[in-house]
Amino acid sequence: MRAVSELPEPTGGDRAGVDRRALAVTGVAVAFSGRTILDRVDVAVGPDEVLALLGPSGSGKSTLLQVIAGLLRPDAGQVSWDGRDLAAVAAHRRRFGLVFQDALLFPHLDVAGNVGYGLKVAGQDRQRVARRVSELLDLVELGGYGGRAVATLSGGEAQRVALARALAPAPRLLLLDEPFGALDRDLRDRLAVDVRALLHQLGTPAVHVTHDLAEADLVGDRVVRLSDLSRPV
Amino acid sequence: MPAWLLGLVPAVFLCVFFAWPVANILARGASTQGLSLLRRQQLWRIVEFTLVQAVASTALTLVVAMPGAYVLNRYALPGRRVLLALVTVPFVLPTVVVGLAFRAILPASWIGTIWVILIAHVFFNYAVVVRVVGGLWGQIDPRYALAARTLGASPWSAFRTVTWPLLRPAVLAATALVFLFTFTSFGVVLVLGGPDTVTLEVEIYLRTAELLDLPGAAVLAVLQLLMLGLVLTVTARLQARSAVAQRIRAPSARTLTAVATLGQRALAAGVLVTIIVLLAAPLAALVLRSVRVGDSWGLTFWRALGSVDASTTRFVAPLDSVRVSLQYAVATAAFSVVIGGLAACAVAYSGRAGRVLDAGAMLPLGTSAVTVGFGLLITFDRAPVDLRGSWIMVPLAHTLVAVPLVLRTTLPVLRSIDPRLRQVAASLGAAPVRAWATVDLPLLRRVLAVGAGFAFAVSLGEFGATVFLARTDTPTLPVQIVRLLSRPGQVPYGAAMALATLLMVVTAAAVLAAEALQGRSRVGG
Numbered sequence: 001m002r003a004v005s006e007l008p009e010p011t012g013g014d015r016a017g018v019d020r021r022a023l024a025v026t027g028v029a030v031a032f033s034g035r036t037i038l039d040r041v042d043v044a045v046g047p048d049e050v051l052a053l054l055g056p057s058g059s060g061k062s063t064l065l066q067v068i069a070g071l072l073r074p075d076a077g078q079v080s081w082d083g084r085d086l087a088a089v090a091a092h093r094r095r096f097g098l099v100f101q102d103a104l105l106f107p108h109l110d111v112a113g114n115v116g117y118g119l120k121v122a123g124q125d126r127q128r129v130a131r132r133v134s135e136l137l138d139l140v141e142l143g144g145y146g147g148r149a150v151a152t153l154s155g156g157e158a159q160r161v162a163l164a165r166a167l168a169p170a171p172r173l174l175l176l177d178e179p180f181g182a183l184d185r186d187l188r189d190r191l192a193v194d195v196r197a198l199l200h201q202l203g204t205p206a207v208h209v210t211h212d213l214a215e216a217d218l219v220g221d222r223v224v225r226l227s228d229l230s231r232p233v
Numbered sequence: 234m235p236a237w238l239l240g241l242v243p244a245v246f247l248c249v250f251f252a253w254p255v256a257n258i259l260a261r262g263a264s265t266q267g268l269s270l271l272r273r274q275q276l277w278r279i280v281e282f283t284l285v286q287a288v289a290s291t292a293l294t295l296v297v298a299m300p301g302a303y304v305l306n307r308y309a310l311p312g313r314r315v316l317l318a319l320v321t322v323p324f325v326l327p328t329v330v331v332g333l334a335f336r337a338i339l340p341a342s343w344i345g346t347i348w349v350i351l352i353a354h355v356f357f358n359y360a361v362v363v364r365v366v367g368g369l370w371g372q373i374d375p376r377y378a379l380a381a382r383t384l385g386a387s388p389w390s391a392f393r394t395v396t397w398p399l400l401r402p403a404v405l406a407a408t409a410l411v412f413l414f415t416f417t418s419f420g421v422v423l424v425l426g427g428p429d430t431v432t433l434e435v436e437i438y439l440r441t442a443e444l445l446d447l448p449g450a451a452v453l454a455v456l457q458l459l460m461l462g463l464v465l466t467v468t469a470r471l472q473a474r475s476a477v478a479q480r481i482r483a484p485s486a487r488t489l490t491a492v493a494t495l496g497q498r499a500l501a502a503g504v505l506v507t508i509i510v511l512l513a514a515p516l517a518a519l520v521l522r523s524v525r526v527g528d529s530w531g532l533t534f535w536r537a538l539g540s541v542d543a544s545t546t547r548f549v550a551p552l553d554s555v556r557v558s559l560q561y562a563v564a565t566a567a568f569s570v571v572i573g574g575l576a577a578c579a580v581a582y583s584g585r586a587g588r589v590l591d592a593g594a595m596l597p598l599g600t601s602a603v604t605v606g607f608g609l610l611i612t613f614d615r616a617p618v619d620l621r622g623s624w625i626m627v628p629l630a631h632t633l634v635a636v637p638l639v640l641r642t643t644l645p646v647l648r649s650i651d652p653r654l655r656q657v658a659a660s661l662g663a664a665p666v667r668a669w670a671t672v673d674l675p676l677l678r679r680v681l682a683v684g685a686g687f688a689f690a691v692s693l694g695e696f697g698a699t700v701f702l703a704r705t706d707t708p709t710l711p712v713q714i715v716r717l718l719s720r721p722g723q724v725p726y727g728a729a730m731a732l733a734t735l736l737m738v739v740t741a742a743a744v745l746a747a748e749a750l751q752g753r754s755r756v757g758g
């Protein structure tokens with residue numbers, strides 16, 4: 001993918017020091033109707049780090065990402081950023097991007113409408129939105145796709161648009177929930193390499209969740225198993 | 234045998250008993266005597282009131298029912314499915330029963346005002362919004378809104394920019410349906426309204442039954458047909474434009490959220506209170522009024538149903554109309570199953586001719602009941618087909634209304650049958666008719682029973698067309714109830730309440746039984 005030198009600086013001055021953790025999850029526990037999904041999970045992500053989180057399906061990976069994103073309130077534990085507790089910060093104010101397994105592009109908007117969605121709700125004017133959208137589409141190698149209906153995209157293209165959409169508002173952390181899970185092996189490996197390069201260019205820390213060890217190795221600076229994160233009883 | 238031949242009987246039925254009467258109304262309406270009515274200011278006041286009450290009823294229904302559509306389809310409430318089924322009951326109740334229920338619960342001074350009519354219309358159409366809008370809402374993947382949240386959208390902004398556009402086609406469809414129902418509402422307006430709340434439907438009835446002004450009634454019917462046609466065309470256009478051609482269903486069944494926060498609890502409680510106060514209380518009041526004699530409780534009114542006390546020589550004993558209604562309902566169920574079943578086969582197995590028949594069979598549902606009854610009345614009162622005073626007029630009219638329902642329940646099942654099953658049967662040596670009889674018919678039988686249940690319930694409650702066609706000596710239950718209501722005294726009034734209670738129980742039982750059977754046939758098919 002392209003270099004990103006021409007992109008505006010993604011985050012402001014709240015970048016953490018190298019030796020500090022950006023994201024810290026401590027003792028997070030979630031149970032649904034009596035069944036334990038997450039059992040006091042501890043995990044931390046450094047300021048430039050891409051963490052690959054490995055676990056079989058149903059192990060609570062998506063739940064952990066939803067807790068981090070602020071979409072789900074944990075029964076116990078806390079999520080903090082730069083040492084500040086995020087409990088009182090709503091999902092839309094956390095500036096954590098999230099990419100789902102199935103791209104979940106908004107079906108009533110075209111490609112440009114999807115990528116520019118976060119910028120529009122932030123109240124940016126139309127010209128700036130258009131500029132940033134075309135930069136991001138170039139970045140994911142889909143230049144000129146802006147007017148396309150999302151139904152016409154292939155699986156790989158849809159996932160790239162979803163990635164561009166998540167990156168557009170310049171999130172300070174990117175959460176990737178098995179983003180290539182629905183794609184075939186070949187495409188998956190290629191996208192994994194691309195995403196790794198992209199995240200390092202942007203300097204955006206990320207949590208990449210997958211059940212595939214090879215993919216985790218490809219993307220992550222560090223690979224951890226979700227089952228190793230729970231505190232011993 | 235070509236498949237379209239199956240459609241011959243339903244097509245002839247529709248032409249004779251629907252197209253011909255409507256054409257007859259158009260012809261009568263074009264007379265100079267009738268057209269002079271259009272210059273009267275009083276007529277335009279009626280048109281205006283009809284429109285105003287329909288728009289107000291529709292808006293009010295949407296406002297009241299949207300939270301219910303959301304909560305009942307998105308929240309993991311205990312007993313959610315039972316609640317959804319119960320909410321549907323008011324929609325299938327006869328209009329006359331609903332009218333009586335509101336007479337039972339509201340102060341007498343409210344009767345005859347527009348407010349009672351609006352409230353009764355919300356009661357009736359609550360289920361339309363909950364089923365149509367909520368049905369879609371329950372299927373939209375909740376992660377769309379979550380995706381919007383992580384992109385910086387507040388909960389309200391995520392609703393406005395993502396959920397609402399996805400929901401819009403269903404909201405439009407529900408709005409069109411509620412408008413259609415309230416625009417042509419007759420029983421409710423007749424029972425609860427007064428001289429200030431005359432709608433087109435009521436005026437058509439009054440001109441026919443009391444003023445004997447057939448040309449005038451015909452003009453009004455034509456006017457109403459034109460307005461309905463306009464509304465249906467406009468909404469079809471709007472819907473085509475806002476449809477989102479995309480899979481939006483959640484891949485997993487988990488679209489329900491736990492009721493956790495204070496706001497969620499408050500919303501759920503608000504919806505439950507609405508259901509209890511708006512939907513359950515009037516029906517409970519109806520039952521209570523039927524056993525409330527003066528200041529004490531008793532079965533006086535129920536006993537009066539079988540006696541001549543409640544009736545004079547001109548009136549038939551109320552209990553007799555139970556027998557009449559049941560006979561008509563059985564006849565309607567039989568006619569509708571034959572005609573609707575044949576129509577469904579013709580539509581499913583043949584191409585273009587089938588689509589024409591499908592559209593044609595749905596037309597009576599978009600026409601007002603009063604128009605259907607009035608058309609039949611003025612068409613079959615002389616040669617070549619003189620059915621004046623024949624019992625068959627009532628079940629024929631009911632069949633026109635019930636056939637679309639039978640068609641809509643049967644068609645999806647027929648279409649879901651894998652044609653290869655028939656080929657397998659053929660390869661095993663079954664002739665085409667035998668292959669059909671062994672593969673399709675067993676599935677068809679069950680779903681036709683469901684359709685019969687719905688047709689039975691429709692016939693029991695139908696009022697708008699029946700009131701034109703029922704003979705004086707054989708009134709149906711709804712007609713008898715309205716007659717009792719028009720008589721002075723406490724006993725006829727109480728007997729009307731008792732009869733309405735009876736009608737409510739039988740109708741609700743028929744519909745719930747049909748729905749239960751339908752649920753099982755889906756699993757089986």
